Every structure is written in structure tokens, then in C-alpha cells.
Amino acid sequence: MALQVDIHKDFGKFRLDVSFESENNQVTGLLGASGCGKSLTLKCVAGIEKPDRGRIVLDGRVLFDSQQHINLPPQKRRVGYLFQNYALFPNMTVAQNIAVGVRDKARRKETVARLISSLWLEGQEGKRPGQLSGGQQQRVALARILASQPEVLLLDEPFSALDSYLKWQVELELSDLLASFPGPVLFVTHNRDEVQRMCREVCVLDNGRSQPVLPVKELFEAPRTLSACLLSGCKNVSRARAAADGKVEALDWGVTLTPEGPVPEGLTHIGVRAHYIRPVEGPGPNRLPCQVERVVENVFSTVVMLSTPGGDQGFSRLRIELEKERWAPLAGKSPLWLELAPRDILLLTS
Incomplete structure (x- = not known):
């Protein structure tokens, strides 16, 4: 399996207890109500939060193992994390924001030009985030992530900051992009329609606990638990x-x-x-x-x-x-x- 996650973290009143696997070139949805632990799970995979115990493995490379005392810092995990608000640098241009993610300085200019072209950002290179639409900001954020050549993508409610009239177009563009990404993708959402259109498999989270990963089709045709049934609509x-x-x-x-x-x-x-x-x-x-x-x-x-x-x-x-x-x-x-x-x-x- 490309990404294996089995982690536990105790916050007192709230406990995260998550276990799932995601294949290469596959979008796995993490579906659940607000506050169920979806974003916290992504932060643990990215290295922003440290689990109390457990193990995270990406293509055989251990990112976290509590027993072996392994906890790679975020910059060494090769994880691309798209935050809900995109987290662009407001005083940098589009080109500068993308360049921040390029690891190989000798190929920085070439990489930025390639990503601007592949993500339909021609003509926006000199603009700052505040001059862009929500969809354009999202594409810049994705370009910056892809510039670092991540091995896994973590998408945290990627359409939540978009107006409804933009969501459909941006969703189509993101779907095309993810189809060509070779690694696993974790897609966090509370929207069942997004899961149905974007994901192949889904893991339902309920009050911090993960349920078995199942095909998206099964979630809608034959959910097994009350929480999955309600989340399916x-x-x-x-x-x-x-x-x-x-x-x-x-x-x-x-x-x-x-x-x-x-x-x-x-x-x-x-x-x-x-x-x-x-x-x-x-x-x-x-x-x-x-x-x-x-x-x-x-x-x-x-x-x-x-x-x-x-x-x-x-x-x-x-x-x-x-x-x-x-x-x-x-x-x-x-x-x-x-x-x-x-x-x-x-x-x-x-």
C-alpha cells in the first residue's frame, strides 16, 4: 500500500483513533461532520501534529513510528498539503509563490513556467493573491505544492473558500489534475456530493474514529453504519x-x-x-x-x-x-x- 496510517492521539475530551490505507494514483475521501478529526488526521500525516502513538508509512518510507521514535519533520516528508484558505504569501506574486516550493534552485525558472502553463495561469504571473479569483488562488496553491514534487497530496476542504458559481469549474480542473498525479491523495470533505464525484474510496470518520475504507459506490448503495448512512444523505x-x-x-x-x-x-x-x-x-x-x-x-x-x-x-x-x-x-x-x-x-x- 502506498500510504498506511494507523495513529492515535488523546486530547482529553476528544480522542483521534484512525486507521486506513490509500493506494497510488487514487483519491481517498475522508468524510465526516465538522469536528470529527478529518483535518487533524491530515496534520498528523503532514507532520504538523504529532500522534501519541502509531505509525505512518509512505511507499515503505516511515514518516512516523512511536515505537521506533521516528518523527520526520514536515519538510522531509514529501507531503503536499493544500490548506482550506490556500495559505499564499500575500506580498508575493504568483510566480514568487510558486517558486517558494521549488527544491532544485537551478530549475526554478523552468519549473515555475511549466506549472503556470499546466495550471492555466498564463498572464497572472505578476499578480498578487488579492488580485486573483478564488479558483486562481487555488491553482497557485496547487502549483506551489506540485513544485516541491510531493509523493502524496492532502486536500483539506479544497472548495470551501470558493463561491458556488466557481466550484463546478474548479472541481473539474482539480479532477483532471488528480487523474495524472502518481501518488495517493487524501481528500477531506463533509460534502457527500464531492466524495461521489472526486473519490474512488471513502473512509468515514465519526467522533475521531475511522470506519473501514469502502468503495464510494457502497457508501451510497449499502452503508453499514448509522453515521455513514446519514453522511451519505x-x-x-x-x-x-x-x-x-x-x-x-x-x-x-x-x-x-x-x-x-x-x-x-x-x-x-x-x-x-x-x-x-x-x-x-x-x-x-x-x-x-x-x-x-x-x-x-x-x-x-x-x-x-x-x-x-x-x-x-x-x-x-x-x-x-x-x-x-x-x-x-x-x-x-x-x-x-x-x-x-x-x-x-x-x-x-x-
Whole structure:
């Protein structure tokens, strides 16, 4: 494996306990809510923070090992770290900012010219960061990082400082750049859509603890934990417990359901995505009567909030999303029966 991380750091009320691996030429997403330890993990890999114990290895080269008392300084790790605010030198020009990262002084001018061309910065060489757009600043920061010939890239919320109208273009440009980077890339975000578009694999962090790395497709189609399910965008979850004959009891929805797969040991919750729930005519297996509480009209769809037999607060409510033409004939029905197909029920542990 190109990058191996297995580290632990105790902050008293917060404990970082992270273990994952990332391959060469692969973008691995670190996905989690604010304060879960994503940026702290990057700082440990970069050498800015020192773990209490553990090991970090990059292509067989040990960057940190608590038992062997190895802790390489940041400048010797060959790690490129893109900070959220890009950390450009405000009084330096674009060319000067990039030149700072060049290790080989004899090739400094040539390297700066090559990176300015490859990152579409021609004509900006003499400008200072304050004269650039957010997207241009990001490209300058990336050019400075690439000038140092890093073996791994660490991207900390790379689009958070951009206005929404810039994000799409900059994301496309960054995606093209990462496709040609030979080493591993760690991509920190709390945005599931960015993970889906930018990453091949994802590691979910929850309150400082990492979960097993899984393919991005699996995160959205079959998350295994409650935190992964919520981070993937699922809006409907219920506390649950195993029942007889392979069934599960949805405690918040007040219904017993039959899932498609085997019930995992340690089941705590179930989930179902809003666009998979199907309105039906009446009672039957995996069906429950609901009352419409609120209707929200989007541009191309209708979002409907419903109370269930379990109640009308918190997790007891269900959310469905339908095309406008599908909702129109259903408006006014009371109760509105919904069906949760066995294949669409997500079985989750804490």
C-alpha cells in the first residue's frame, strides 16, 4: 500500500483513533461532520501534529513510528498539503509563490513556467493573491505544492473558500489534475456530493474514529453504519431491533418490516432513502399508513413530510420525494400508504 496510517492521539475530551490505507494514483475521501478529526488526521500525516502513538508509512518510507521514535519533520516528508484558505504569501506574486516550493534552485525558472502553463495561469504571473479569483488562488496553491514534487497530496476542504458559481469549474480542473498525479491523495470533505464525484474510496470518520475504507459506490448503495448512512444523505432512519423470522422492528416508525438481507449482529437502526419509498393503494407487507404533515415544492420535484404510526416528531417522520406529476393525484389522500421494499431497507449498526 502506498500510504498506511494507523495513529492515535488523546486530547482529553476528544480522542483521534484512525486507521486506513490509500493506494497510488487514487483519491481517498475522508468524510465526516465538522469536528470529527478529518483535518487533524491530515496534520498528523503532514507532520504538523504529532500522534501519541502509531505509525505512518509512505511507499515503505516511515514518516512516523512511536515505537521506533521516528518523527520526520514536515519538510522531509514529501507531503503536499493544500490548506482550506490556500495559505499564499500575500506580498508575493504568483510566480514568487510558486517558486517558494521549488527544491532544485537551478530549475526554478523552468519549473515555475511549466506549472503556470499546466495550471492555466498564463498572464497572472505578476499578480498578487488579492488580485486573483478564488479558483486562481487555488491553482497557485496547487502549483506551489506540485513544485516541491510531493509523493502524496492532502486536500483539506479544497472548495470551501470558493463561491458556488466557481466550484463546478474548479472541481473539474482539480479532477483532471488528480487523474495524472502518481501518488495517493487524501481528500477531506463533509460534502457527500464531492466524495461521489472526486473519490474512488471513502473512509468515514465519526467522533475521531475511522470506519473501514469502502468503495464510494457502497457508501451510497449499502452503508453499514448509522453515521455513514446519514453522511451519505439518507433522510429516513429509525431505531431498530431484530424481530422473529428475519424481520426488524422499526421502533420510531411503529412498524415491523422484512428486509432483503440477513440482519447483522448489533443492529441499532434501519434507513431508507426518500426517493425509494413508494406510495401504494392500501395495506400489505412492508407497508404503513402515514399522514401528510407538510409539502415542499422544489423546482422539479415535491418533498412530502409524513407522520408514521410511531409519531410525528424527529426520526418518527418519513420524507419522500416524488416527481410533481406523481404527487398531484396523491395530494389529499388520508391516510397515504407507503411501501418500503425489502431491497431498499438499509440495516445499520452504530
